[in-house]
Amino acid sequence: MRIDLHTHSTASDGTDTPAELVRNAAAAGLDVVALTDHDTVAGHAEARAALPEGLTLVTGAELSCRLDGTSLHMLAYLFDPEEPELARERELVRDDRVPRARAMVGKLRELGVPITWEQVARIAGDGAVGRPHVATALVDLGVVGSVSDAFTSEWLANDGRAYVEKHELDPFDALRLIKAAGGVAVFAHPLAVKRGACVPESAIAELAAAGLDGIEVDHMDHDAPTRARLRGLAADLGLLTTGSSDYHGSRKTCGLGDCTTDPEIYGEIVRRATGAFPVPGAGG
Numbered sequence: 516m517r518i519d520l521h522t523h524s525t526a527s528d529g530t531d532t533p534a535e536l537v538r539n540a541a542a543a544g545l546d547v548v549a550l551t552d553h554d555t556v557a558g559h560a561e562a563r564a565a566l567p568e569g570l571t572l573v574t575g576a577e578l579s580c581r582l583d584g585t586s587l588h589m590l591a592y593l594f595d596p597e598e599p600e601l602a603r604e605r606e607l608v609r610d611d612r613v614p615r616a617r618a619m620v621g622k623l624r625e626l627g628v629p630i631t632w633e634q635v636a637r638i639a640g641d642g643a644v645g646r647p648h649v650a651t652a653l654v655d656l657g658v659v660g661s662v663s664d665a666f667t668s669e670w671l672a673n674d675g676r677a678y679v680e681k682h683e684l685d686p687f688d689a690l691r692l693i694k695a696a697g698g699v700a701v702f703a704h705p706l707a708v709k710r711g712a713c714v715p716e717s718a719i720a721e722l723a724a725a726g727l728d729g730i731e732v733d734h735m736d737h738d739a740p741t742r743a744r745l746r747g748l749a750a751d752l753g754l755l756t757t758g759s760s761d762y763h764g765s766r767k768t769c770g771l772g773d774c775t776t777d778p779e780i781y782g783e784i785v786r787r788a789t790g791a792f793p794v795p796g797a798g799g
Contacts, residue, residue, distance in 0.1 A: 518547040518776040520573060520784075521590060521703065521731065521759030525640060526550075526558030527577075528647040530764030533558035534565035537796075541567040543771040547781060547793070549573035549592060549759075554608040555643050556596045566796035573784075573793050577703060578693075579608050581683035585712045586673055587702065589689045590731065590757075593788030594698025601692040604684055609643050611682035616644045622677040623649070623670075628658055646671050647766050662766050666710060673711030690726045697790025701729040701757055706745060707736035716748055723752040728787060733758025733774040735767075755780050 523529035524536045531539060533550060536558075540548040548570060550562050559574050566572050575592040594601065616635055623630045630652050638655075639648040650665035659665045668674050684692075693700045702722065706713050719730065732745045733756075749756045758774040761767070785793060 516546040516778045516781070517544055517772055518778060518781045519545050519760050519762070519772050519774070520547075520549040520575075520592070520701075520757050520776050520781070521551050521577070521734075522548055522762040522771065523552050523577075523764075524550060524558045524562070525642045526555055527552035527643045528639075528645045528763060528766065529642075530766050533562035536762075536764075537562050537566050537570060537572060540771050541570045541796075545570060545772050547571045547573060548771070549575045549590075551575040551577045551590055551592075553577050553643055553645060554579055554605045554612075556605075557643075559596070563794055566794060568796045570796040571793045572796070574791055575698075576605065578605070578689050579681065579683045580686040580689050581680075582686050582714050582718060585714050586683065587686060587705070587714055589684075589686055589693070590701040590703045591689075591693045591696075592699045592701065592784055593791040593793070594693055594696035595790035596696075598692075598696035598790070601696045604688075604692060608682050608684070612644050615679050615681040616646075616649060618679040619646070619649050619671070619677050622679065623653075626676060628653065628656065630656060647763065649677075651766065661768075663768075686722060687725050690722065694726055697788060699728045699784045699787050700726065701731055701755070701784075702727060703731050704734045704736050704761065705730050706741050707734065709736055719748065720752055723754055727754065728784070729755030729757055729780070731759055732756040733776075734761060735769045735773065736761075755783060757784075 524533040578589045650662040760773045
């Protein structure tokens with residue numbers, strides 16, 4: 516089985532619609548794909564309706580969190596999307612995205628970049644606007660060569676000149692909410708240092724003690740020594756280890772299935788979940 520547990524669609528900051536994403540996942544030879552858009556479940560219904568036969572959909576979301584001033588992302592799998600407290604927190608994060616993106620546009624204009632809010636809003640479309648949409652505008656303007664080039668201290672990285680904070684969950688609160696909604700929690704790309712500051716390993720240990728299920732190890736932003744370090748940490752803490760592409764369509768260079776999760780790990784995630792079940796494709 517080929518299992519990719521971290522992808523994004525146009526419901527947040529990917530370039531594939533949810534329907535395109537599941538069709539592309541099947542074409543890439545995946546058996547299981549998780550749709551984990553940022554702080555939203557808006558793409559799940561479309562993905563279900565278009566799910567090809569032979570492909571299983573894992574519903575999820577990537578929740579924006581912050582611990583002691585450092586941003587981190589929590590992948591939540593197979594939770595009940597109707598659970599009211601978690602739904603309310605997702606809405607708070609989404610509602611803060613527009614003023615945050617507008618503020619980043621303002622900072623960029625102060626830096627001499629001829630970017631406009633209308634341009635960013637057009638790129639985001641109906642998706643939850645975020646930094647990748649601002650980064651795409653910078654690419655279109657010729658300010659940077661690629662979306663990844665925009666995520667530096669020069670521009671949009673966590674310590675960047677145009678960075679603006681947004682409403683984010685405390686990760687311990689996120690764990691509590693995910694568990695209350697019957698979900699499974701995996702810390703996304705925990706040592707992706709190229710994105711900015713990362714939380715220390717001691718914090719990962721504290722999260723593990725608070726109910727964290729796993730950490731994303733095999734990821735494009737983790738080199739081989741980092742992956743080995745994370746596997747050792749996971750073994751010490753009793754955490755599951757996952758692998759994923761973090762696919763964003765044409766917005767990033769990674770392809771569906773570039774990193775995958777072991778079938779036994781996937782089976783354990785499904786076993787632990789009580790809020791929702793994987794959806795088998797019926798040829799949508």
